[in-house]
Every structure is written in structure tokens, then in C-alpha cells.
Amino acid sequence: MGWNVSQTKASFKHGSLELSVRTQPSLGIDLLHEGSTSSWEIRPSEDSVEAASPTPAPEEAYARLDDFIVRYPQKFPWPFSYQLDVRVQASPSNLLVAELWLSVQTSMLECNPQLVLSPSSGNLPWSCHPEFLCSADRRSALAIHPLDTGDCQVHSNRSGDVQHVDLFGRFMEKGVIRRGRLLLVASTNSISEQQMSELCKTFANSELPLTA
Numbered sequence: 001m002g003w004n005v006s007q008t009k010a011s012f013k014h015g016s017l018e019l020s021v022r023t024q025p026s027l028g029i030d031l032l033h034e035g036s037t038s039s040w041e042i043r044p045s046e047d048s049v050e051a052a053s054p055t056p057a058p059e060e061a062y063a064r065l066d067d068f069i070v071r072y073p074q075k076f077p078w079p080f081s082y083q084l085d086v087r088v089q090a091s092p093s094n095l096l097v098a099e100l101w102l103s104v105q106t107s108m109l110e111c112n113p114q115l116v117l118s119p120s121s122g123n124l125p126w127s128c129h130p131e132f133l134c135s136a137d138r139r140s141a142l143a144i145h146p147l148d149t150g151d152c153q154v155h156s157n158r159s160g161d162v163q164h165v166d167l168f169g170r171f172m173e174k175g176v177i178r179r180g181r182l183l184l185v186a187s188t189n190s191i192s193e194q195q196m197s198e199l200c201k202t203f204a205n206s207e208l209p210l211t212a
Contacts, residue, residue, distance in 0.1 A: 003063035010061065010068045012086075015093035017186050021086060023070050026055045028120075029086075031096070031140050031186040038124060038140040038186070042084065042102070045114040045169075049077045080106035080113040080172075096186040097199065099206075103179040104168055113178070114169035125161035128154060129193070131200045132183075133162055138190040143200045145181040152180065 004011045008024045022028040027042040044055060056078060061070040066088040074081040085101035104113035119126040124136040132143035133154070144152045144165075153166045167180050183203045185191060 002066070003068050005061065005063050005068070010063065010070075012066075012068070012088055012096075012098075014088070014091070014096045016188055017094075017096040019086070019088070019096055019098060019184075019186065021068055021070065021084070023058050023061050027070070027072070027084060029100075029184070031184070033139065033186065033188060036137070036139070038135050038137075039120045040142070041118045041120050043116050043118070044072070044078055044080070044082055044104075045116050045166075046079055047112055048079065053077055074105075074107060079108045079111045080104050082113070082115060094188040098184045099203070100182040100184055101179060102167060102182070103177055104172070105175070105177045106172055107174055109174055110171075111174075112169055112171055115167045116164050117167065118164040119162055125159075127160050128156060128162060129196075132196055133165075134191070134196070139187050141183075141185045141191055141196050143183040143185075143196075143203060145183070146204050148180040148182075151178070 009020055009022045011018055011020045016033055018032040020030040020032060029040045031038045056072050056075040059071045059073040068086045071083040072081060082104045087099040089097040089099065091097040102115055104115065106113055126133050126135050132141050134141045151168055155163045157163055168178055172178055183199065185199060
């Protein structure tokens, strides 16, 4: 099917499942199936910037085969640029699998770029499992690549509900690009522990493409 790109979002339909990336006024991801929506918000964060500061408009947003790329520029007050590359993987019609490549870059001498991912699924909280995060209806899941767990921190409340996931946040040298990989899965049915474990294993063993 490919991506359907507009000025404010991009959508990819796979069977009865749909993956939608909201690019304006801020970055977010929606997984839709038969009236059910599971969402994540992705916002930049840096110690020198007020948390309520608006994010910049996208510098570019485009589709390339089964990939969708959106890039946000380094623009005051934000001292770094960031990018999302969504790579949809081949999968059965009842399963939508995508890799999320998130990256940050700065031209500043002192900067601690961070991206904060927050679930916004209303009454469907996300919980932590040994290898992944899962929505309450078990039809959506998110996994962090093993090589990137050192750059991720998952925050939960006392009930075990995921509040947000912090990606990056350490001091970064000028001109360096820091990248993290996540696996996003949506299903028409409940995702079993075994099924998700197999998807995580395949994800962990996948090689970096030449266009990374």
C-alpha cells in the first residue's frame, strides 16, 4: 500500500491495521484498529529549555518505499535537531511491525539532548514485561533494541503503568549523531508472550542496513 503523506501526518495501512505518524504541531504515533487507538507522543527535552516550549515545525517529511522520515531542525530554544525514521517490516495481514529509528544531533558545545516517549491511550495503560512494553488490551507492544537499553530509561507509577520512556539524555559532543532503535507492533488479536518474544529475538539479531 505504501505511505499516504499529508502536511500534518503520514499513514500506512496494512490489512485492517493502520499506523499513523503525526508530524505537527508535535510528533506522535497512533496505532488504529476497528475504532481502537493506541498512541505515543514523542517530545524533545533538554535541561536548558522550558518543558512547555513549543517544538519546531518539521524541516522535512517524506516517504521512501516502506519508510517514512521526518526531521526537526535545531532551532531556538531547542539546541539540537532530531529525526524519526519509521521502517515498516514485512508481516502477515493481522500483524503490523515497524522499526522506529530515533536520532538526535547538535552543533552546540554543551548539550544533553533527550527524547521523551509517553503513552497517551486514555484508559488503556501500558505495562512492563521482561522484554517489552504492552498495552492493556495486549494488541500493541513496544520493545527497545538490546544495544540501546543503556540509553533508555522506563518510568512507571506504583501500579506498574508506564508513564514515559526517556531516550538519550547524556552529554553529547558537537556533530555526533546518537541513534536508538525501537520495535513497534500492532495486532488484530492479543499478542502472546511467545509471539512477542520471537519478534524481539528477530529484532535483536537484525543487521543495520546500509542507509542507517
